[in-house]
Amino acid sequence: MSQHVIFAAPFFMDATLRFVRGATRVDGIHVSVISQDPAERLPADLRARLAGHWRIEDGLDPDQLVTAVRQLEKRLGKAVRLMGALEQLQVPLARAREALGIPGVSVEAARNFRDKSRMKDVLRGAGVPCARHALVTERQQAEAFAAKVGFPIVVKPPDGAGGKGTFRLDRASDLATFLDRYPPTASQVTLYEEFVRGTEYSFDSVVIDGRPVWHSISRYMPSPLEVLENDWIQWCVMLPRDISGPEFDPIREAAFKGLDALGLKTGLSHMEWFKLLDERIAISEVGARPPGAQFTSLLSYAHNIDFYRAWPQLMALDEFNPPPRRFAAGAAYVRGQGRGRVRRIYGLDEAQQRFGDIVVEAKLPREGQPPSDSYEGDGYIIVRHAETEVVEHALQQIVKIIRVELAE
Numbered sequence: 001m002s003q004h005v006i007f008a009a010p011f012f013m014d015a016t017l018r019f020v021r022g023a024t025r026v027d028g029i030h031v032s033v034i035s036q037d038p039a040e041r042l043p044a045d046l047r048a049r050l051a052g053h054w055r056i057e058d059g060l061d062p063d064q065l066v067t068a069v070r071q072l073e074k075r076l077g078k079a080v081r082l083m084g085a086l087e088q089l090q091v092p093l094a095r096a097r098e099a100l101g102i103p104g105v106s107v108e109a110a111r112n113f114r115d116k117s118r119m120k121d122v123l124r125g126a127g128v129p130c131a132r133h134a135l136v137t138e139r140q141q142a143e144a145f146a147a148k149v150g151f152p153i154v155v156k157p158p159d160g161a162g163g164k165g166t167f168r169l170d171r172a173s174d175l176a177t178f179l180d181r182y183p184p185t186a187s188q189v190t191l192y193e194e195f196v197r198g199t200e201y202s203f204d205s206v207v208i209d210g211r212p213v214w215h216s217i218s219r220y221m222p223s224p225l226e227v228l229e230n231d232w233i234q235w236c237v238m239l240p241r242d243i244s245g246p247e248f249d250p251i252r253e254a255a256f257k258g259l260d261a262l263g264l265k266t267g268l269s270h271m272e273w274f275k276l277l278d279e280r281i282a283i284s285e286v287g288a289r290p291p292g293a294q295f296t297s298l299l300s301y302a303h304n305i306d307f308y309r310a311w312p313q314l315m316a317l318d319e320f321n322p323p324p325r326r327f328a329a330g331a332a333y334v335r336g337q338g339r340g341r342v343r344r345i346y347g348l349d350e351a352q353q354r355f356g357d358i359v360v361e362a363k364l365p366r367e368g369q370p371p372s373d374s375y376e377g378d379g380y381i382i383v384r385h386a387e388t389e390v391v392e393h394a395l396q397q398i399v400k401i402i403r404v405e406l407a408e
């Protein structure tokens with residue numbers, strides 16, 4: 001008998017809708033949607049695939065989520081799962097599930113994943129290496145922390161996402177400027193971290209009933225912080241085909257130990273971590289949700305399956321069986337240079353001629369398009385090949401060849 005699964009999708013962003021669509025393709029379930037956006041904004045074909053829809057005023061309010069679930073259940077039967085991909089939704093969803101008695105990530109665990117300070121306390125408590133940190137509500141605490149760990153330091157909101165509000169401070173004068181501009185108070189808490197030097201990677205993984213069942217590793221080139229600090233840097237992320245080597249043993253061990261300590265029983269999570277210069281590692285952060293920035297597409301290309309369907313299937317039925325990775329895959333993110341809107345793109349012909357045969361997806365900036373306000377950039381190109389070196393070379397070349405000019 002078909003089971004009722006509810007997908008909370010407050011805002012109909014492209015990535016969210018791809019997961020909703022994937023959910024409607026999972027056998028054995030019928031899917032209804034709770035949203036803040038009106039149903040009319042759903043693409044017609046997707047709307048037709050849904051068993052139901054309920055609109056709420058505030059898509060992040062746990063009480064409204066509970067009411068919506070009860071309404072949908074009246075027509076569609078008891079909901080076996082309540083899921084959502086958005087980072088900011090994870091605690092409200094857990095609260096709603098708790099009130100309704102629907103299984104899933106607990107409120108405690110969801111808070112461990114949402115609050116970066118709690119996260120680091122839990123990880124360190126479990127013996128998992130991560131940067132030293134402090135929650136700062138007064139100027140003196142910031143100065144004391146800097147004196148303890150030394151510069152550079154990184155400052156960020158404790159519950160941030162997408163790198164918004166994250167800065168690196170290199171010296172005491174940077175700290176003083178930052179403190180003047182964003183004075184810390186009890187209600188304006190800032191998270192301070194010691195600066196970790198190394199290469200940044202992700203560790204995306206699945207656990208079922210606390211058992212590790214799958215993982216993927218990808219490398220950022222360069223780090224998201226460098227990309228944030230330099231709004232012209234075109235960056236790449238790469239999923240090597242073979243990640244079985246011993247160089248990744250430390251992160252495999254630390255990651256699953258960390259996830260267990262944070263309280264994830266069943267789910268997919270996206271972790272960011274550093275390989276330090278001396279081969280030690282440090283875990284940076286982890287979200288109990290699928291990754292953004294085209295990572296889900298990259299995972300799909302590398303494994304030749306649809307991860308937009310595989311994730312809802314995991315959440316709905318506790319099933320996850322992707323085949324072994326058969327390809328390396330990577331994305332090159334193109335970003336406009338200058339100010340204003342997109343005026344011209346250079347180098348497309350050359351990139352197409354040299355690497356067109358391994359490009360599997362691209363979204364190129366359109367002329368007149370306003371510049372992106374996110375480090376994901378104004379467009380991307382995804383490549384895939386059985387050999388990691390081929391993908392790495394192509395990505396490095398593509399970001400050199402393609403240039404997007406902005407103009408007022």
Ligand SMILES: Nc1ncnc2c1ncn2[C@@H]1O[C@H](COP(=O)(O)OP(=O)(O)O)[C@@H](O)[C@H]1O
Nearest residue numbers: 131154160161162163193194195196223224225
């Ligand atoms: N302690 C740190 N040391 C070095 N770089 C850091 C540190 N914390 C964050 N960063 C850099 O800043 C980026 C964004 O920070 P992160 O905590 O991941 O925020 P978000 O949740 O917004 O992604 C990271 O990807 C990394 O490049």
Ligand SMILES: [Mg+2]
Nearest residue numbers: 162163272285
């Ligand atoms: Mg991050």
